[in-house]
Amino acid sequence: xxxxxxxxxxxxxxxxxxxxxxxxxxxxxxxxxxxxxxxxxxxxxxxxxxxxxxxxxxxxxxxxxxxxxxxxxxxxxxxxxxxxxxxxxxxxxxxxxxxxxxxxxxxxxxxxxxxxxxxxxxxxxxxxxxxxxxxxxxxxxxxxxxxxxxxxxxxxxxxxxxxxx
Amino acid sequence: xxxxxxxxxxxxxxxxxxxxxxxxxxxxxxxxxxxxxxxxxxxxxxxxxxxxxxxxxxxxxxxxxxxxxxxxxxxxxxxxxxxxxxxxxxxxxxxxxxxxxxxxxxxxxxxxxxxxxxxxxxxxxxxxxxxxxxxxxxxxxxxxxxxxxxxxxxxxxxxxxxxxxxxxxxxxxxxxxxxxxxxxxxxxxxxxxxxxxxxxxxxxxxxxxxxxxxxxxxxxxxxxxxxxxxxxxxxxxxxxxxxxxxxxxxxxxxxxxxxxxxxxxxxxxxxxxxxxxxxxxxxxxxxxxxxxxxxxxxxxxxxxxxxxxxxxxxxxxxxxxxxxxxxxxxxxxxxxxxxxxxxxxxxxxxxxxxxxxxxxxxxxxxxxxxxxxxxxxxxxxxxxxxxxxxxxxxxxxxxxxxxxxxxxxxxxxxxxxxxxxxxxxxxxxxxxxxxxxxxxxxxxxxxxxxxxxxxxxx
Ligand code: FES
Ligand SMILES: [Fe+2]
Numbered sequence: 001x002x003x004x005x006x007x008x009x010x011x012x013x014x015x016x017x018x019x020x021x022x023x024x025x026x027x028x029x030x031x032x033x034x035x036x037x038x039x040x041x042x043x044x045x046x047x048x049x050x051x052x053x054x055x056x057x058x059x060x061x062x063x064x065x066x067x068x069x070x071x072x073x074x075x076x077x078x079x080x081x082x083x084x085x086x087x088x089x090x091x092x093x094x095x096x097x098x099x100x101x102x103x104x105x106x107x108x109x110x111x112x113x114x115x116x117x118x119x120x121x122x123x124x125x126x127x128x129x130x131x132x133x134x135x136x137x138x139x140x141x142x143x144x145x146x147x148x149x150x151x152x153x154x155x156x157x158x159x160x161x162x163x164x165x
Numbered sequence: 166x167x168x169x170x171x172x173x174x175x176x177x178x179x180x181x182x183x184x185x186x187x188x189x190x191x192x193x194x195x196x197x198x199x200x201x202x203x204x205x206x207x208x209x210x211x212x213x214x215x216x217x218x219x220x221x222x223x224x225x226x227x228x229x230x231x232x233x234x235x236x237x238x239x240x241x242x243x244x245x246x247x248x249x250x251x252x253x254x255x256x257x258x259x260x261x262x263x264x265x266x267x268x269x270x271x272x273x274x275x276x277x278x279x280x281x282x283x284x285x286x287x288x289x290x291x292x293x294x295x296x297x298x299x300x301x302x303x304x305x306x307x308x309x310x311x312x313x314x315x316x317x318x319x320x321x322x323x324x325x326x327x328x329x330x331x332x333x334x335x336x337x338x339x340x341x342x343x344x345x346x347x348x349x350x351x352x353x354x355x356x357x358x359x360x361x362x363x364x365x366x367x368x369x370x371x372x373x374x375x376x377x378x379x380x381x382x383x384x385x386x387x388x389x390x391x392x393x394x395x396x397x398x399x400x401x402x403x404x405x406x407x408x409x410x411x412x413x414x415x416x417x418x419x420x421x422x423x424x425x426x427x428x429x430x431x432x433x434x435x436x437x438x439x440x441x442x443x444x445x446x447x448x449x450x451x452x453x454x455x456x457x458x459x460x461x462x463x464x465x466x467x468x469x470x471x472x473x474x475x476x477x478x479x480x481x482x483x484x485x486x487x488x489x490x491x492x493x494x495x496x497x498x499x500x501x502x503x504x505x506x507x508x509x510x511x512x513x514x515x516x517x518x519x520x521x522x523x524x525x526x527x528x529x530x531x532x533x534x535x536x537x538x539x540x541x542x543x544x545x546x547x548x549x550x551x552x553x554x555x556x557x558x559x560x561x562x563x564x565x566x567x568x569x570x571x572x573x574x575x576x577x578x579x580x581x582x583x584x585x586x587x588x589x590x591x592x593x594x595x596x597x598x599x600x601x602x603x604x605x606x607x608x609x610x611x612x613x614x615x616x617x618x619x620x621x622x623x
Contacts, residue, residue: 039518043256043349059349059493061518063509071383071427075520078379080393083527154256155488156353159526161518 007099007109007135010142015092018164023073026164032136032143037064039149039161061161062149072162083159088119090163105137113165117158125158127151129165167193173583175604178549178576185358185546186536190586191484198465198585199224203305203312203325205467205478206230206240208492210309210345211257216274219257222480222488223313224466228302229253229263230311231274238306240313241276241299252299256349272299308338309345318591328562329413329463335451336459336471341439342498346476347508350490351517357529359466359481360582362489364548365525366460366468366477368406368574370416371550376528380520387424404457404569406551407561408577410601412464415471416569417457422472424458425521426510431503435496450560462574464581469494474507475515475522485533491516548575556610557602564605567614580604 010030017026031037039062040054056063064072075081093114100108115127134146149165167189172181183190204223207230212219218231220243227243229252245252250267253260262279263272271280276299284290302313305322307330312322323330337343355362365372374381374391381392390398404421408414422436423429436456444452458472469476474494479487493508515522536542551571558565566573584601588594 041349041351044254046255046258049255049258057505059347059351059508059512061351061512061516063512068427068513072520075379075383078382080379080382081524082376083524154352156351156517158353159355159530160353160523162520162523 003099003101003107004097007107007142008094008097011094011097011111015094018092019090021076021087023076023164027070027073029141030144031066031069032145033066034145035064035066035069036146037062037069037149038147039063039151042150042154044154061151072164083119086120088117088123090118091116092165102134107133107135107137107142109133109135115163115165117163127153127156127158127161127165131165167586169583169587172586173579174545175576175580175583178547178552178572180546180548180579182536182542182544182546184360184579184582185533186484186542188484191481193586194465194481195224197588198582199481201314201316201319201585201591202465203314203319203322204465205463206304206311206313208309208346209238209306209311210497211348212238214259216259216261217257218253218260218274220253220255221478221490223302223315224481227251228313229276229299230304230313231260231276233274238304238311239275240302240304242302244299245270245272246278246297246299247281276301308333308343310337316591320591320595325411326413326463327411328409329411331562332407332415332454335443335447335454339451339455340442340446341435341455341496343496344494345497347493347495347504350492351512352491353489353517354482354486355489355526355529356486357533358484359479359487361529361532362477362479362487362525363462363466363468364575364578365529366470367414367462367578368408368416368460368548368572370404370406370418370460370569370571372525372528376524377521380514380524383520384425384427384514387421388418400570401568405561406555406566406569406571406573407563408566408574408580409563410581410598412578412581413462414563414574414577415459415461416571416574417454417459418569419453419457421458422456425470425473425514426507427513428506428510431506432499435499435503462578464578470511470515473514474511475519477515548572548579552576553607554610556605556607558611559615564602565611567610576604 014030038056038060040060094111096112098110102108111131113129113131117125130150132148133144135142135144172184206221207219212232215232215234218229220229228240229243230240233239243252245265247268247270250265252263252265269282273279278294278297302315304313307322307326374394378392381388404418406416423433440452440455443455460470462468466479476492476494478490481487493511495504495507514520551566551573555564555566555573
């Protein structure tokens with residue numbers, strides 16, 4: 001129960017940093033140096049199809065290490081991303097947090113995330129994500145070293161998926 | 166009636182804003198462009214074995230592309246000939262037959278109706294199955310890239326690609342073994358007219374430094390200097406622009422093939438290892454292209470970046486929306502590690518969360534949606550950059566413009582677009598074969614330029 005509360009609070013804090021556009025702080029607070037940040041592409045396949053699930057060697061919308069994720073943060077902080085000026089508004093709703101200790105101070109955590117984005121005057125985009133994290137507890141808090149994000153939509157109904165979740 | 170001369174003015178390089186907005190123009194495009202041109206369906210590498218299939222679109226029509234037992238490819242409309250239900254809902258797979266979910270009609274790999282439930286008891290064997298196959302599409306491929314066409318009068322694919330094959334042969338089927346596609350594709354909706362991204366890829370070197378300033382800074386390397394459009398760069402010496410008879414075109418930035426990739430060692434080495442062969446077999450002019458970065462569109466709605474290696478199809482969904490499909494181009498003969506690395510880099514820059522592609526979405530949609538305003542819509546769009554600094558070239562086929570920052574390929578794209586809208590059939594298009602490029606009046610541009618400066622030729 002205590003573990004669950006600690007991790008849920010950590011996710012709430014993470015969402016606040018992202019909502020407040022504190023991308024560098026988010027990265028420094030939450031992301032471990034051995035991160036694999038991954039959003040695979042799932043095809044629509046028949047149930048009888050025996051092909052394997054996507055691996056990190058297959059097509060993926062995100063498939064980043066620490067350096068690469070950091071570069072994505074840098075891009076947002078250049079002040080020259082015209083689509084984000086004025087900035088869009090983003091909200092995260094994190095639910096169904098389910099945490100398991102897999103090794104001393106290491107956890108596997110499942111959660112659901114609903115992302116709501118507003119842009120410009122009337123643009124609205126909604127995404128639902130399944131998130132599978134592996135994280136460890138350090139002196140500074142929890143650091144994620146593996147994040148697999150499952151986007152529920154086959155056809156993404158948004159201009160881009162350039163947000164962190 | 167639609168006045169196509171008002172929609173496109175070739176002499177000055179301008180278009181009516183209606184081309185991005187008007188529903189009647191869009192209906193005419195469906196009839197005279199998308200129902201008559203060759204449209205990209207898929208690559209052989211995506212369906213390598215007999216029985217392999219994928220589902221895709223030709224404009225707004227759903228089609229199944231299927232690898233036949235004899236090694237050929239067939240494509241047919243993905244809609245049951247009984248009550249019209251969509252037959253196949255998978256993105257890809259391997260199937261001996263396609264069974265409609267509604268009443269269970271069974272179609273073979275080739276689209277023929279092979280079985281219906283209770284044929285004897287309820288149809289009393291009176292159903293003419295041979296006349297009820299799924300509607301077939303013409304299918305042809307070029308160097309492994311498979312296209313479909315609805316018009317029996319259309320020229321064969323290779324003739325439709327025409328002069329552009331001379332360029333494609335450098336990369337798709339060249340001395341290095343050619344290219345294939347890696348999927349599955351990303352898919353997303355974007356609220357824009359299909360021509361905005363197509364024209365952007367065919368000929369827009371101009372926007373790169375401004376739109377993508379942030380990403381170029383982040384990536385560093387050769388193209389970082391473009392960031393913010395630094396005025397002191399010798400743009401005329403950095404590349405070229407091309408357009409051809411049937412609207413296909415591209416721009417090339419010299420020696421920049423891998424420049425958008427952050428991790429590029431494997432791919433760069435592959436190109437260095439193969440450039441000698443390309444020079445030997447195709448000449449120095451195409452070796453130059455082989456080592457360059459291309460932004461290209463194949464008329465009407467397929468685009469790619471050679472070097473960055475993203476590959477896109479812009480499926481129209483009415484005049485104001487598209488569904489974007491994104492694959493990765495990779496050299497067939499590269500090792501697996503290099504292919505994977507190219508795929509990761511291509512998606513990181515030009516996928517749905519691409520560090521560059523994410524910059525473009527609003528340009529595409531707002532250039533479309535501003536035309537909701539009636540007064541706005543009465544205005545025109547300008548694509549005159551570099552007019553007259555282009556013409557026929559002694560080496561390169563088609564029409565060649567002097568810089569990769571210019572609008573030569575826009576002019577070639579809209580010239581053919583207008584020609585297709587105006588022509589009642591392909592025969593009328595063929596009638597213009599000998600004088601299609603007469604709008605480019607500066608016939609001596611290249612001979613003169615090369616005589617005065619021998620270094621700028623190739
Ligand atoms: S609609 Fe396909 S079987 Fe009836
Ligand atoms: Fe762009």
